[in-house]
Amino acid sequence: MKLKFGIIGCGRIAKKTMIPALNSSEIAELTMVGSRSLEKAKKYSKEVGCDSYGTYENVLNNKDVEAVYISLPIGLHEEWTIKAAKAGKHVLCEKTLTTSFESTKKMVEVCKENKVRLMEALMFKYHPQHKKVIELIEKDVLGELITFQGLHGSPFFEKDSIRLNKKLGGGALNEMGCYPIGASRMIFNEEPESVYCNFKKDLELGGVDIKADVTLNYPNGKVAFCSASFNAYYRVDYSVWGTKSYLKVNRAYAVPSHMKTTISRSIDDTTTEEIVTGPIDQTKLMIEEFCRVISHEKKNDFEKDLLLQAKVMEAARMSDKENRVVYISEFK
Ligand SMILES: NC(=O)c1ccc[n+]([C@@H]2O[C@H](COP(=O)([O-])OP(=O)(O)OC[C@H]3O[C@@H](n4cnc5c(N)ncnc54)[C@H](OP(=O)(O)O)[C@@H]3O)[C@@H](O)[C@H]2O)c1
Numbered sequence: 001m002k003l004k005f006g007i008i009g010c011g012r013i014a015k016k017t018m019i020p021a022l023n024s025s026e027i028a029e030l031t032m033v034g035s036r037s038l039e040k041a042k043k044y045s046k047e048v049g050c051d052s053y054g055t056y057e058n059v060l061n062n063k064d065v066e067a068v069y070i071s072l073p074i075g076l077h078e079e080w081t082i083k084a085a086k087a088g089k090h091v092l093c094e095k096t097l098t099t100s101f102e103s104t105k106k107m108v109e110v111c112k113e114n115k116v117r118l119m120e121a122l123m124f125k126y127h128p129q130h131k132k133v134i135e136l137i138e139k140d141v142l143g144e145l146i147t148f149q150g151l152h153g154s155p156f157f158e159k160d161s162i163r164l165n166k167k168l169g170g171g172a173l174n175e176m177g178c179y180p181i182g183a184s185r186m187i188f189n190e191e192p193e194s195v196y197c198n199f200k201k202d203l204e205l206g207g208v209d210i211k212a213d214v215t216l217n218y219p220n221g222k223v224a225f226c227s228a229s230f231n232a233y234y235r236v237d238y239s240v241w242g243t244k245s246y247l248k249v250n251r252a253y254a255v256p257s258h259m260k261t262t263i264s265r266s267i268d269d270t271t272t273e274e275i276v277t278g279p280i281d282q283t284k285l286m287i288e289e290f291c292r293v294i295s296h297e298k299k300n301d302f303e304k305d306l307l308l309q310a311k312v313m314e315a316a317r318m319s320d321k322e323n324r325v326v327y328i329s330e331f332k
Helices: 012-024 038-048 056-061 074-086 101-113 128-138 172-188 282-294 302-322
Strands: 003-008 028-034 067-070 090-094 118-121 145-154 194-202 208-217 223-230 235-242 246-249 261-266 272-277
Touching (some): 003 012, 003 056, 003 282, 012 028, 012 038, 028 038, 074 090, 074 101, 090 282, 101 302, 128 172, 172 194, 172 235, 172 302
Parallel strands (some): 090 118, 145 223
Antiparallel strands (some): 145 235, 208 223, 235 246
């Protein structure tokens, strides 16, 4: 039996990564696409080879649909996650899940009340290259960890885009900063104790953040430096520096399914070991994890993880606003 997915929002990322992954999965399938415009839904469904289309409400009212993938602008995720949960659908929602910690708690609560699962689509976490990094750390190859540095930047700067629309939840932190922040939590396998963040804002665009620099202080003096920027040379990497070695994951977050990835690890001053992984479809791996958890084949507390991530994201927003170090313990 395949888990039947409906798509809420006929957008770019759904077509580029989610739908091909659904179409190639043995345990998930695309059942219906939904758009604000029926005309658009009809055209899109034809393009992606799906028989059924309609409005967002039609998707939620379709009894065959068991789960929805929400790929709307971030500012609309809460509304449609709550509507989907109340309609009894499991929710796989694009990153950043929502615009505040309070909103995250509300989404989790409504999903729990309606006995559906909620996952934030940070697909990079399912790419096996990170397991290799974690194995190296566990085998003490890197020694004691000192810093994590993660960059997510893109030349992208179309002023009418949802990514630069503050009212729709856009901005560098929400769109891009979530990746290195999530990666630092995964690699350190701990939560930061405090956060300091600075935004560069575009006042012509309503004060949306176009660059976010976030410093996260982890236990035992470990630090993560995470930068996200629009209008930047393309970077989607992270590096980990320890007492015995240093490594860099060159393509850490957005990884096309046909692409191999490389971890470069310093053996000494002049020698570097290259660890190659893939090609692999990280979106498909994420979807299949979601399906296996829903069918009780596996356990994964997605909701706990996304709440922890949301605390850190909120601490970054608050830190910029109040120009101070924000402690994670301030959030309950
Ligand atoms: N995980 C990843 O790798 C990844 C990569 C890129 C983006 N994302 C996330 O995915 C989401 C969508 O990104 P995208 O690049 O696919 O964007 P997009 O192409 O602009 O698609 C967003 C869709 O949302 C719907 N929508 C509803 N209200 C809207 C409004 N007021 N303005 C614009 N669109 C509206 C539209 O669908 P209809 O017209 O059909 O209703 C639109 O096609 C965002 O949350 C983004 O952060 C994730």
